[in-house]
Amino acid sequence: MISLATIGTSAITEHLLDAVADSSRIRHTVVHSRSAARGRAFADQVGVDRVVTTLEELAGSGIDAVYIASPNALHHDQARAMLRAGKHVLVEKSACVTPAGWQDLVDLARARGLALLEANRNSVWHPGTAALREALPRLGRIRLSQLGYCQRSSRYDRFLAGQTPGIFDPAMGAGALMDIGTYALEAMIELFGQPPTFSTEAVLIGHQQPGTADRQDRPLDPSIDGAGVLTARYPGHLCTVTWSKISDSSAPSVIQGEDATLTADSIEDPSQLTLTARGSRQVIEIPRRRIRDMGHELEAFADAVEDPSRCSLPQRWTAQRLDLMAEIRRRTGVRLAGS
């Protein structure tokens, strides 16, 4: 039984713990919070005894593994401290702000024989993503694809009111690309590989500075991306990827081949795929226990703890995506702390 600690006491840790409750291989034993009171309240809610408030205590707490669900900018240092203490690490997306930070963690995990995975819900361990990959050969030559994840953030109103919630804070390694663009880009890389060339644009948002309310064309400071688009050029195939935290889309993701078209209801949590060929239509239902089911990545992590060599391929996908995201930020003028 793998003894697991959690870092972070927000809703996503609760989702992960729903999956832990279903697992016969992982047990939640320690809660880390910066605040003893918040940690205690969370630990009581999820039925755990031990609460720690520092990484040093966590490192010495006898756990085998850690799930890190703090803001992106903190992931690298927290993961590094845990790997150095000999703990396996499952770290939320985006795993690191920079590709170099991720490579540093991968090198450390390999040197110590530890599992290190990014907690990508829609990586190939998601049965919907796996089904998408399996269906691709039935499409014939792929010519056009549109992948997207656009969801207006519940925290956007606070941003509009002049606050900077973590998810829109450059200091926290956040923004639309890092928060949800990551899912569609991960899918693109897993399905089609790293694009040889691409073009990209972003919608930058920021707080009005005094005296600039009438200057909509003026770059705002500090600025972060609210939405973005990328067009990847593969040989004979164009793939457009869209992401937004300031507007919603219910449009499905679509992959068009010369022989058939494949549609996914959502790219971050595919639950229904439709394969349409001339004159035929096949619907593929992907059973799921709940919305935001983290059970697949949790079981993949348990497998990786048993055999850390299983991390190599997903680690490479993470590295490729973080490289791509760094280049997108460079081209679109998004400056995150530490990058």
Ligand SMILES: NC(=O)C1=CN([C@@H]2O[C@H](COP(=O)(O)OP(=O)(O)OC[C@H]3O[C@@H](n4cnc5c(N)ncnc54)[C@H](OP(=O)(O)O)[C@@H]3O)[C@@H](O)[C@H]2O)C=CC1
């Ligand atoms: N897989 C998925 O579906 C989802 C993944 N995520 C990912 O989870 C991670 C956390 O996201 P989210 O919950 O929105 O983030 P929050 O800003 O809500 O922070 C999460 C936790 O981190 C701790 N924390 C917050 N701010 C700081 C800080 N400045 N310094 C140190 N610790 C801090 C807090 O725990 P405490 O105060 O107890 O220390 C908090 O509960 C991100 O990487 C995000 O991308 C998020 C949502 C869904």
Ligand SMILES: O=C1CO[C@H](CO)[C@@H](O)[C@@H]1O
């Ligand atoms: O991964 C994620 C999925 O969707 C959330 C919004 O509900 C995001 O904020 C989050 O980071």
